[in-house]
Amino acid sequence: MSLFSLRNVTFRYPSQKEDALHDITCELEKGEFIAILGGDGSGKSTFAKLLNGIIPHTMNGTLSGDVLFKGTSTRNIPITEFVKQVGLALQDPDVQLFMDSIEEELAFGPENLAMPLIEIENRIAKALDLMEITDLRAKSPKAISGGQKQRLIIASILTMGTETIILDEPFSMLDPAVKKALLDTLRKMCTDLKMTVIVTFPRRGRYLSILRQDYAP
Numbered sequence: 001m002s003l004f005s006l007r008n009v010t011f012r013y014p015s016q017k018e019d020a021l022h023d024i025t026c027e028l029e030k031g032e033f034i035a036i037l038g039g040d041g042s043g044k045s046t047f048a049k050l051l052n053g054i055i056p057h058t059m060n061g062t063l064s065g066d067v068l069f070k071g072t073s074t075r076n077i078p079i080t081e082f083v084k085q086v087g088l089a090l091q092d093p094d095v096q097l098f099m100d101s102i103e104e105e106l107a108f109g110p111e112n113l114a115m116p117l118i119e120i121e122n123r124i125a126k127a128l129d130l131m132e133i134t135d136l137r138a139k140s141p142k143a144i145s146g147g148q149k150q151r152l153i154i155a156s157i158l159t160m161g162t163e164t165i166i167l168d169e170p171f172s173m174l175d176p177a178v179k180k181a182l183l184d185t186l187r188k189m190c191t192d193l194k195m196t197v198i199v200t201f202p203r204r205g206r207y208l209s210i211l212r213q214d215y216a217p
Contacts, residue, residue, distance in 0.1 A: 001071050003164065003196055004028040004051055009065035011046055011055060020046040024065070026210060028198065030164075033190045035211040037203040044200040045091075047208060048168045050074070051198065053082035084113070087157030091169040093149035097141040102133070102152055105141055109160045120159070127155035130193075131185065147178035151185070164196040165189070172202065 009024040021043040028034055028051075038044045049055045056063050057079040067074045069086070090096055099105040106127060110120040128134040131151040136144055141152060150170050157165050167186075171179040189195045203209070 002027040002068075003030040003070060005066075005068040005071075006050070007066045007068070009050065009067060010063070011043075011050065012062045014060050014062075020061075021050070021208075024208070028196070028210075030196055031190060031194045032196055032212055033187055034196070034198045036198065036200045036208060037211065038200075038208040039202065039204050039206060042206055042208050044202075044208065045168050048088060048166045048198070048200055051166055052086050052088040053077060053079050054088070057082075083109075083162075084160055085162060086164045086166065087160060087162040089150065089153045089157065089165065089167045089170055091172055093146070093153045096153055096156075097149065100140060101137075102128075102139055102141060102144075103137050105152060106156050106159050109156060113160070123159040123161070127158040130158065130189070131155040145178075146173050147182060150174070150182060154185075163194075164198070166198045166200075168200050169202060170199065 004027070006024050006026050009021060010019050011021045012019045024047070036044055036047055046055065049059060050067050053069075053074050055061065056075060069077060069082075074082070097105060099108060103124065106124045107120055110123055115123075125134075128137060131154055133148055133151050133155065136148060136152075141149060144152070154165065154167075170182065174182065186197050186199065190197050
């Protein structure tokens with residue numbers, strides 16, 4: 001069974017005359033590093049939100065076809081359950097950061113799931129270590145660099161126990177060295193932790209392309 005199965009999926013936003021995505025059919029497997037490529041208006045972000053359950057649960061529009069996660073339609077998976085399994089990091093990390101310290105940011109999700117304090121602490125420590133930002137723990141998210149903010153967003157997703165992470169153009173505001181370091185970390189998450197990592201990348205053209213494992217921007 002595939003992790004995600006998209007079957008003739010078409011989606012159109014309420015104010016648009018054209019489909020954001022049209023008749024998409026594909027399979028995405030557990031443990032893969034998957035690159036979703038496309039130009040502006042190709043539907044990359046819409047695709048990411050479909051996989052994360054934001055569409056159809058919290059975003060309006062006309063959806064036909066079906067998106068299956070582990071064989072179950074995302075229509076039938078409550079968003080409160082989905083966030084434990086599939087995390088989404090947006091292009092601009094600032095829109096997802098709202099706590100006064102990195103520690104509080106990482107604790108927010110697990111606390112809302114009513115996890116025991118010792119479990120929350122363990123998850124925070126592991127996420128900080130994996131993202132190599134342990135030394136930033138007491139700082140404010142406002143005081144760190146763009147690359148560190150991206151790592152913080154990923155760490156906050158990891159504290160939820162998520163095994164699948166989707167990143168929407170995470171490298172667009174990073175310099176080449178920072179981009180390479182983050183990409184190496186994401187690949188390590190696949191190889192060492194067997195996580196599924198799905199990343200959207202900009203590329204010229206109106207249509208989406210899906211590449212696996214060996215894509216290097």
